[in-house]
Amino acid sequence: MTDQAESVRTESAVEPVPPKKTGFKLAADPRLLGLTGVLVILCIVGSVTRPDQFFTDGNISTILRLAAAIGVVSVGMTFVIIAGGIDLSVGSIVALSSVWLTTLATQSYGPFVMILCGLLVGLGCGLVNGILISYGKIVPFIATLAMYVSARGLAERISGRRTQVVSEAGFLEFFRGDLLGVPVLIWMFALVFAIGWVVLNRTTFGRRTFAVGGNAEASRLAGINVKRHTALVYGVAGLCCGIAALMVVARTTAGASTNGLLYELDAIAAVVIGGTLLTGGRGSLIGTLIGVLIFTVLSNIFTLNNLDTDIQNIAKGVIIVLAALLQFRSVKKTKSST
DSSP, X not given: XXXXXXXXXXXXXXXXXXXXXXXXXXXXOHHHHHHHHHHHHHHHHHHHHOXXXXXXXXXXXXXXXXXXXXXHHHHHHHHHHHTTOOOSOHHHHHHHHHHHHTSHHHHTTOHHHHHHHHHHHHHHHHHHHHHHHHTSOOOHHHHHHHHXXXXXXXXXXXXXXXXXXXXXXXXXXXXXXXXXXXEXXXXXXXXHHHHHHHHHHHSHHHHHHHHHHHOHHHHHHTTOOHHHHHHHHHHHXXXXXXXXXXXXXXXXXXXXXXXXXXXXXXXXXXXXXXXXXXXXXOOOHHHHHHHHHHHHHHHHHHHHTTOOHHHHHHHXXXXXXXXXXXXXXXXXXXXHHO
């Protein structure tokens, strides 16, 4: 009788769903309004300090192109953190993908093979992370730290610590070109963000990502294959790294083991200040997008004004700390209200 009751409870379990405030309804969220205010203030500072350069078409295009690669990586990182994980290896995966797709052997097969190679390497590394974490039961911090070291080392081994210049004209013509007057890299970022938003907020995969991050055990009892889903989430992050590698190679016209340096820190910072909880279960891609733009605009202002990077890093640190404090207060207020 007890077994039958337990069976009924398990079968009748309802799959957890993300918070009610999803998608573009988050525009009214005070946290996102605050982040938007910070972005507006930075734009005002940029226009005041460099009125002749900041709001020009060329500079805006530069900001968006610089934000594109780290933005794509941050989309994948958002999925991972919402699912209750962390990924320290994204920068190294970008480096390995960029090196692998620019070897002479790969380039000899043409641009389509280069693109496929970059995407598969990124996806493969992400799935390795996910399998080690979900089925190998290795802590995400340790598993991705191991990938961080090994992927960067393999990239150095393959390239011989030399920069591999892209000689395939078709690859560069496409990725460095424009579509309707907008650089292809920006279109790629917009497409990845749009697909990510739809998947996270309008599909079962997205609902399960929120559920696993909120309570993995409850999700398992609700019938979700938590291990498989966790592996797939890290695969998504790896695929985003492969896409970012294509963008970095197109922008720099070269693959190198130094590509993607510190991308993991920038991506985590953008996701955190965007309002995604490090404990998982809550977050938004819109917040991540604003976080990426805040850091990119800040860097652009410092570059235009010829300011030292050490001050820029201090400013980034202050923003991250403030975001963490606001996140802590928000969680505390939510717990107290319930």
